[in-house]
Amino acid sequence: MELIRVNHLKKDYQQGVLKIPAVRGVSFSIQKGDFAALVGPSGSGKTTLLNMIGVLDTPDEGEIFLEDQCLNTLKEKEKTRFRLYHIGFVFQFYNLIPVFTALENVEYTLMLQGMDKKTRQEKALSLMSEMRIEELKNRFPRELSGGQQQRVAVVRALVSNPKVVLADEPTANLDSESADILLDIMQEMAVKKETTFLFSTHDKRVMDRAKRLIRLRDGRLEEN
Numbered sequence: 523m524e525l526i527r528v529n530h531l532k533k534d535y536q537q538g539v540l541k542i543p544a545v546r547g548v549s550f551s552i553q554k555g556d557f558a559a560l561v562g563p564s565g566s567g568k569t570t571l572l573n574m575i576g577v578l579d580t581p582d583e584g585e586i587f588l589e590d591q592c593l594n595t596l597k598e599k600e601k602t603r604f605r606l607y608h609i610g611f612v613f614q615f616y617n618l619i620p621v622f623t624a625l626e627n628v629e630y631t632l633m634l635q636g637m638d639k640k641t642r643q644e645k646a647l648s649l650m651s652e653m654r655i656e657e658l659k660n661r662f663p664r665e666l667s668g669g670q671q672q673r674v675a676v677v678r679a680l681v682s683n684p685k686v687v688l689a690d691e692p693t694a695n696l697d698s699e700s701a702d703i704l705l706d707i708m709q710e711m712a713v714k715k716e717t718t719f720l721f722s723t724h725d726k727r728v729m730d731r732a733k734r735l736i737r738l739r740d741g742r743l744e745e746n
């Protein structure tokens with residue numbers, strides 16, 4: 523089943539008088555349950571593309587569909603709501619909230635969704651335990667290694683059962699062992715929870731694990 527459809531997507535950045543083309547007419551689709559990677563060298567448009575799919579950024583041209591919902595036409599308020607309920611994000615630099623413990627970071631999305639404290643704590647702890655990081659629950663981000671922070675970030679992205687998890691170079695700052703553990707967890711969750719993953723990477727370790735590669739160069743798809 524097709525989950526995401528991207529049609530002729532284009533995006534330029536304006537830098538002074540210069541127009542910098544970042545994504546130049548990209549079309550592809552992502553199936554439900556995919557474990558897919560956008561790959562390409564630095565500057566090829568991976569982040570721009572992921573940000574548009576995650577409705578953090580707006581395309582200049584083209585369309586994005588998630589199931590039957592066209593994401594381009596959402597109003598700002600609807601975008602925020604859409605992200606909150608349907609999309610999980612994992613960033614290169616973890617982006618945990620520094621004044622929250624690991625558990626509070628995981629709970630945060632559920633809190634924004636209006637879930638009561640008891641239910642959201644149960645949910646958060648249960649997934650943290652499933653992902654073998656329950657013992658980190660009371661630590662603050664600064665007390666965690668990069669690999670541990672990223673595992674917390676993956677749990678945070680998954681806790682609300684989003685339709686898709688978008689992960690922008692999730693292993694770029696991790697050593698090999700931490701990257702392996704993270705990928706194990708993501709793969710395990712993809713199978714168990716039938717979560718769809720779309721990540722960007724230029725990390726060979728991630729490419730080897732991806733079930734599908736979508737290659738970008740200079741803002742365009744490369745023929746496989």
Ligand SMILES: Nc1ncnc2c1ncn2[C@@H]1O[C@H](COP(=O)(O)OP(=O)(O)O)[C@@H](O)[C@H]1O
Pocket residue numbers: 535536537542543544545562563564565566567568569570571
């Ligand atoms: N905020 C921005 N302002 C101007 N140019 C940008 C901005 N973000 C990205 N770009 C440019 O857009 C192109 C694609 O960048 P990006 O999507 O970050 O690629 P990747 O994630 O593959 O490294 C690059 O040429 C980059 O320099």
Ligand SMILES: [Mg+2]
Pocket residue numbers: 568569570690691
């Ligand atoms: Mg990038």
